[in-house]
Amino acid sequence: MAHRVIGQERLGFADHRRTASSLDEIGKLIDWQPVTALLDALYSATKGELAWPPLAMFKALLLSIWYDLSDVKLAEALDDRASFRRFCGFSGSEATPERTAFVRYRRALVAHGLDVALFDAVAAQLKARAVTVKVGTLVDATIIASASEDDVDGRWVKHKGKSAVHGFKAHIGADATTALVEKIAITPANVNDGRAGPDALPDDPGEVFADSAYRGNHFGDAVRAKGGTPRIVATGMWGRDETETLARLAAWNRPIHRVRGRIEKIFGTWKRCYGLRRMRWRGLAKAAVQVHLTAIAYNLKRTLSIVTVAA
Structure with a gap:
């Protein structure tokens, strides 16, 4: 069960003209490694595809709560907003999850009882x-x-x-x-x-x-x-x-x-x-x-x- 590798162009976010976001500070509040370890067993892709990294998907769900976004709006915002991409670990130009990926991910969360x-x-x-x-x-x-x-x-x-x-x-x-x-x-x-x-x-x-x-x-x-x-x-x-x-x-x-x-x-x-x-x-x-x-x-x-x- 392999996961995609994301954030390969992270250096693109070093642009000093970027707008500061509270999401950057939230990302520094905790060590995310224990969360990653809990989520590592989740594989929320269709058969034959690489799954999106579980931590990135978990952070995306947090964004949907803070900004009260539906799955459709979350997918659009994640594709468009630099602060959302940084928080989840995506680089500035790579693809981001589509709506159905969030549906599959939530099902996996429920199935594993990780909440x-x-x-x-x-x-x-x-x-x-x-x-x-x-x-x-x-x-x-x-x-x-x-x-x-x-x-x-x-x-x-x-x-x-x-x-x-x-x-x-x-x-x-x-x-x-x-x-x-x-x-x-x-x-x-x-x-x-x-x-x-x-x-x-x-x-x-x-x-x-x-x-x-x-x-x-x-x-x-x-x-x-x-x-x-x-x-x-x-x-x-x-x-x-x-x-x-x-x-x-x-x-x-x-x-x-x-x-x-x-x-x-x-x-x-x-x-x-x-x-x-x-x-x-x-x-x-x-x-x-x-x-x-x-x-x-x-x-x-x-x-x-x-x-x-x-x-």
Whole structure:
């Protein structure tokens, strides 16, 4: 299973007139060799053809997320934009993948089940770059509409005051200080947040901030089992005096709301900027790939912002 060799005219990119791009800085954030090692088994070409290098294809999928591009638009942009070519490792004049190559590549990713391993490999390096003292974890979930209501892996869910949605739910655990996503679980949309929450807990979570959907022993015990302390929004408290009891309830919830509100910015970026308003492909496995790729793309951009400010 041979792969094409690309970037043979890389010296052409030494032109000092080129426009600087944030993609150049993102490319320097991590050592891509561990990612290459994970992807090396992928061969996404038709029979008898050389396959495009797996790392170049992986980086191209990240571009499709950052710029919310369809496969057709991604192929066009990769052929046309110098910054895209540099990021993926293509020289200035060689051919780039066509639309169908991305379809085959995603199928190979799903078949090999590499999305979690890729997310973990990148997240570990980025966490080391954005050096902070771990103080807490944000846990929450967001509903993402399915590509089609005929998707047999999706489920219907309805919240009070909102229209019913057919789709999936992304449960995430993020660092409370850096807002880097550390752990992800993907379920059908009707799975209870508190039931799936333990699967989104990273190791050594510290204080875990979550809304009232995570009340109950199932989630709380999982947090304590990992050495963390649950900080869950309360909906009521016992007390003899109503005014005093409501004041205690507000005092408990206020700092939790203030911290956990940061996770909404993560979901907002995924949906408004990265096209995760709806799944692009059918099936739970493909939904998991899309969410993990989106989280990788988000973490790379977020880490670039952190290290730039710290510099």
